[in-house]
Amino acid sequence: MSDVLPTATSAPVSRDWTAHAVRRIEADYNRSADTHLIPVDLPALADIALYLKDESSHPTGSLKHRLARSLFLYALCNGWIGEGMTIIEASSGSTAVSEAYFARMLKLPFIAVVPRSTAPEKIQAIEFYGGRCHFVDRPGDAYAASEQLARDLGGHYMDQFTYAERATDWRGNNNIAESIFAQMSREPCPTPRWIVCGAGTGGTSATIGRFARYNLHDTQVCVADPEASVFHRHWADRTVQTTSEAPSRIEGIGRARVEPSFIPGVIDRMIAVPDVASIAAARVLSRRLGRRVGGSTGTNLWACALLATEMAQASERGSIVSILCDHGDRYASSYFNDDWLSAQGFDVGPYERRMDAFFADGRLPA
Missing domain, CATH: 3.40.50.1100 (Rossmann fold)
Structure with missing residues (x-):
């Protein structure tokens, strides 16, 4: 398990932008x-x-829509996501589809780190919502790859596998x-x-x-x-x-x-x-x-x-x-x-x- 802390922005996140983002998500709900x-x-x-x-x-077609909404609200209210920040997620597909939906809603770039074996229909859905995919050969490689992308891009690794039980x-x-x-x-x-x-x-x-x-x-x-x-x-x-x-x-x-x-x-x-x-x-x-x-x-x-x-x-x-x-x-x-x-x-x-x-x-x- 990773002990890497959530990626922080170099400056405090705008409260006005956070309020705008939360309102957008709640209005969609x-x-x-x-x-x-x-x-x-x-x-x-x-x-x-x-x-x-x-x-x-759900609008994105799976149970993971609930999780993605909760993860975004949790990260926003913790001050982990700022305007324009790239969102990264390790996923087998469905969570990434739903997170791509919310990232597009907030005009945030989104990268899904997914195994190459992921169903092509899920890849197409991620791309439909404006996300792009970073492929790994083994599912277990997705964690480290997501953390590295977040560091390289100054983005936020959503990390559903750590925060799912506490975000809801x-x-x-x-x-x-x-x-x-x-x-x-x-x-x-x-x-x-x-x-x-x-x-x-x-x-x-x-x-x-x-x-x-x-x-x-x-x-x-x-x-x-x-x-x-x-x-x-x-x-x-x-x-x-x-x-x-x-x-x-x-x-x-x-x-x-x-x-x-x-x-x-x-x-x-x-x-x-x-x-x-x-x-x-x-x-x-x-x-x-x-x-x-x-x-x-x-x-x-x-x-x-x-x-x-x-x-x-x-x-x-x-x-x-x-x-x-x-x-x-x-x-x-x-x-x-x-x-x-x-x-x-x-x-x-x-x-x-x-x-x-x-x-x-x-x-x-x-």
Whole structure:
């Protein structure tokens, strides 16, 4: 983990400019509606309800829109960003898309430091919002490259992996947890038995877990994590800090090192999901919804199916809420491309059949 402090400007940041920037971001927020909570039909499970919080409907198309807004406000109010300053971020793509949106709003140059394997659709979205990309060969190289760019350009490295859990107001302020519980209030089982999310920075799981505890909800938090990720290993054994496995192909979640924003103490359970199962689940859900969803949503769905199977076997009644993280159109050239799947050695057929069986019978076959 880096101990480099946020880049400071050579002179105090103009309070007038900061006030202008905060107003621009808050005005944009006021123009935006909350994201929809989608019920997912489970005809074989009369006592279990599944919902997806559709974060793909944000202006930049993903859950990371919330994070980018919070990171910008946090940096602005800390005096870390000044007029004309270049913003740099290490990202697998979606956070960079959202930060490019806010940087353009404030007329700030933006550079995304991304792995070369990042989906081309995400690269195009970053560039659409006026950002440019600096490519690294290995995901782990993005941290140092971002710090160096910030030093060289006199810019600010946003560092989502350090600041995600503290930039978001987890007590309220319409964060994702507050929104979920408010939208669930009139459902048959208004307090979810489980909320399932992934972990890229760990900010979302930290926000949901803290909010549930602060408001005395019985809801438990489950993090669905790629098998290659270190997070589930660290949760089980806090001495484990890194993994040398090949990186997961599920963009946006799972890391090779434990990020500063990952708070294991607020997580009740972690489920490791193979990449091929995540992709298969995303494809099955896309067919059922009539629109594509991304791979991390598939990771979440696989964990939801396991939890629902366990609840049904225990004759439990309750609700499960998870997150539809981003548009699947961003992965048209990968997860939804049979040639790409074949090149990666992914045989999604058996896993798709297992997920189809879950929807048909209410049990995820072993």
